[in-house]
Amino acid sequence: FEGSRLSSANTRRTMWQLSFPADANESKRLSRLTPSEMQQEVLKRCKDWHEPFPDMVENTPLDTIWGTALLDRDPQTFIEHRQKLEIHGRIPSRVILLGDAGHAMSPFKGQGANNALQDGPLIAKWLSTAKLDSAVRGFMTEMSRRGAVKVRASREAAITLHSKDCWDAMVKQDKPTKQGSATAVFH
16 A cells, blocks of 8 residues: 555555454455455454544555465474375375475464574585485474474464454554454455
């Protein structure tokens, strides 16, 4: 979004995001909305919010509006699933999960890219100090332990930032805010 009725020039750039709780069916419904329908969904959910938020949403170019479901997964579940597939011969033991494939997390702590960047040097360390199969298992175990801490912290931040207490505190400050839990996001 650029500009607003509150700014005289169209030089002010603003990014807005709305996140709220949505179960699997609601997430599927929301993901099928057109940008125009997403815009209307945001305006409906935020109909009581004060300016400048409604103005920003109404004047956001439709080609810049998108929505998605957010999810996280504890890295340990990937390791357990991978081990089951290995046992049954469905996946080679040399397959490595990196980045979001190994530790998908919601964006509420800003640690996803940092963890992905840490995976490269870690796999290099393991490959330089152990035989291939051992290096893969060692890397996956260490990456899983490191990533799990960040995934859980991000999950806790999402819960806290979308709690009723946080909502009530933001309303008391008379600021537009996000409501719900980190399962659906519109930009």
